[in-house]
Amino acid sequence: MSEERYNPTELLICTASRLMEDEVTAFIGTGIPMLAAALAQRRQAPNLIPIFEFGGTGAILEDLPMAVGEARTFHKGLAASGICDIMETAARGFIDYGFLGGAQIDPYGNLNSTIIGPRHHPPKVRLPGSGGANDVGSLCWRTIIIIRHSRRTFVPKVDFITTPGYLTGPGAREEAGLPPGTGPLYVVSTLALLGFDEESKRMKLLKTQPGVTVDQVVAETGFELIIPSQIETNEPPSDEELRILREEVDRQRLYI
Amino acid sequence: MRVIESGIGELIQIPDMNAFREWNRTQKSRKLVDKLMTEQEAIRRFVYDGCYIGTELYGTVRCPMSLVREVIRQGIKDLRVAGQGVTELDLWLAAGIVKTLDITYIGLEVYGVSSALRRAVESGQVEKVVEWSNGGISWRFKAAAMGVPFLPVRSMLGSDTFKYSAAKIVECPFTGEKVALLPALILDVGLIHVHRADRYGNCQIEGITGFALEMARASKRLIISAEEIVPTEEIRRYPDRTVIPYYLVDAVVHAPFGSHPGEMAYRYCRDEPEIKAWVEASKTEEGARAYLKEWVYDLPDHQAYLKKVGRERLDRLVEGRERRE
Numbered sequence: 001m002s003e004e005r006y007n008p009t010e011l012l013i014c015t016a017s018r019l020m021e022d023e024v025t026a027f028i029g030t031g032i033p034m035l036a037a038a039l040a041q042r043r044q045a046p047n048l049i050p051i052f053e054f055g056g057t058g059a060i061l062e063d064l065p066m067a068v069g070e071a072r073t074f075h076k077g078l079a080a081s082g083i084c085d086i087m088e089t090a091a092r093g094f095i096d097y098g099f100l101g102g103a104q105i106d107p108y109g110n111l112n113s114t115i116i117g118p119r120h121h122p123p124k125v126r127l128p129g130s131g132g133a134n135d136v137g138s139l140c141w142r143t144i145i146i147i148r149h150s151r152r153t154f155v156p157k158v159d160f161i162t163t164p165g166y167l168t169g170p171g172a173r174e175e176a177g178l179p180p181g182t183g184p185l186y187v188v189s190t191l192a193l194l195g196f197d198e199e200s201k202r203m204k205l206l207k208t209q210p211g212v213t214v215d216q217v218v219a220e221t222g223f224e225l226i227i228p229s230q231i232e233t234n235e236p237p238s239d240e241e242l243r244i245l246r247e248e249v250d251r252q253r254l255y256i
Numbered sequence: 257m258r259v260i261e262s263g264i265g266e267l268i269q270i271p272d273m274n275a276f277r278e279w280n281r282t283q284k285s286r287k288l289v290d291k292l293m294t295e296q297e298a299i300r301r302f303v304y305d306g307c308y309i310g311t312e313l314y315g316t317v318r319c320p321m322s323l324v325r326e327v328i329r330q331g332i333k334d335l336r337v338a339g340q341g342v343t344e345l346d347l348w349l350a351a352g353i354v355k356t357l358d359i360t361y362i363g364l365e366v367y368g369v370s371s372a373l374r375r376a377v378e379s380g381q382v383e384k385v386v387e388w389s390n391g392g393i394s395w396r397f398k399a400a401a402m403g404v405p406f407l408p409v410r411s412m413l414g415s416d417t418f419k420y421s422a423a424k425i426v427e428c429p430f431t432g433e434k435v436a437l438l439p440a441l442i443l444d445v446g447l448i449h450v451h452r453a454d455r456y457g458n459c460q461i462e463g464i465t466g467f468a469l470e471m472a473r474a475s476k477r478l479i480i481s482a483e484e485i486v487p488t489e490e491i492r493r494y495p496d497r498t499v500i501p502y503y504l505v506d507a508v509v510h511a512p513f514g515s516h517p518g519e520m521a522y523r524y525c526r527d528e529p530e531i532k533a534w535v536e537a538s539k540t541e542e543g544a545r546a547y548l549k550e551w552v553y554d555l556p557d558h559q560a561y562l563k564k565v566g567r568e569r570l571d572r573l574v575e576g577r578e579r580r581e
Binding site for chain 2: 120172
């Protein structure tokens, strides 16, 4: 993080973008996932099929959408349908990845984007609510969470489970009735790339971001992380990634 | 079918499908009659204090903003609102006319959390808030559109979004697995903006259809605003493009740039400075009030609104539209 070649937003975008594969379907939300998908389409994943909740399928992300329903979400797209079609497509197991964010995340990858504080109504702080997030977290095969790293966001227990991660641990999703084989795969943060332990379903450190130590990650996380003995450092954004991001993807610097 | 768990949120309206059928039989004419009227007349005739109302698509995209502003102008209050929104529900919340919310998402997307929502909900001015997911609320409209009282889905399970909803979890009678039952949602009034309609209310949309098809079929009264009013021959030439047939519709309003400051696919792009102006103004109660005065209360109608926006600015939005290349 000491490097000034890129900012934290660019780091999140590049880290998330590298996780996007070619020839898969991915549910894309507003903001960083859109930029990551646009970058991935120009690099390793030209046939990444972005799916937007209100009906856009297979857009070529030449210009950045500012909203999940706007015309750029089906620019040169393959299909323009509606929200029921998209959510039902996810329910039938056709959407491989979903990208999510939130104000809080817990060790099991449960996400909160509804309220802050102990009471539902009236709440201390009212956030936007689920939107499509709960459907994405319930129905896509695997989800990738993108979130800024601090003790305020990485909390032992979220104030409200807007979107299910692994809930209370192994078997809990299936017990709740959610489709088997689903759940969060990665967490991309400003300090680290994290995953989930196969057995306990608790969050596990995979890589630290460039210039970040394991101790820093631990200090900024409000719960105990699983720390393997060997931790690699994530590759910093390359000059080429940054060039594409700044000169092609977000020419007007709306996000970065 | 055994109910395993019930959400503790209030079911705002019981999905009485027999009453809905009867309504559609007796209150919805099959006659091809001219329904073209102004925003003022449509809102005066069909929207009332305390009604259960919804808008489509949302705030910055194909949204019936001229109708939304007219609802505020007429001083209608105590609305029970279903759905998700950006600028449209922000305006209603800031105007203090929302009493109950079936909420999925209210926010400003790229510009973050809605200050108008925060003030209205945290103060308790909005008395009840019931949580749903976007898929959830759309499927609730779909259930009503199907004429069934609920739909089983595999979303919202295991979450607090379920807990604070009015859904129920049951054991599937065929597989034994848990499923969430979403109650059908029948609106008193739906507001939808489309690309073109004829005077009878046959509607065609370009680009994504959001949840227009479902909401149109789940509304007891449906007010359509359209960018363009076309002759019925034009509709008959492309009947495959009609997504809302006339008998669902109670009023047709001609509203060019009706989605402003939002966009309309293939016609005009969103007006970023105007959206940002609301984002800034709405940060304080005074700012929001001043904005409402300037852009809603002090203008008699949509024509005056467009005149205030100005031809030059509207032309620029047309220039920036999505094109079929």
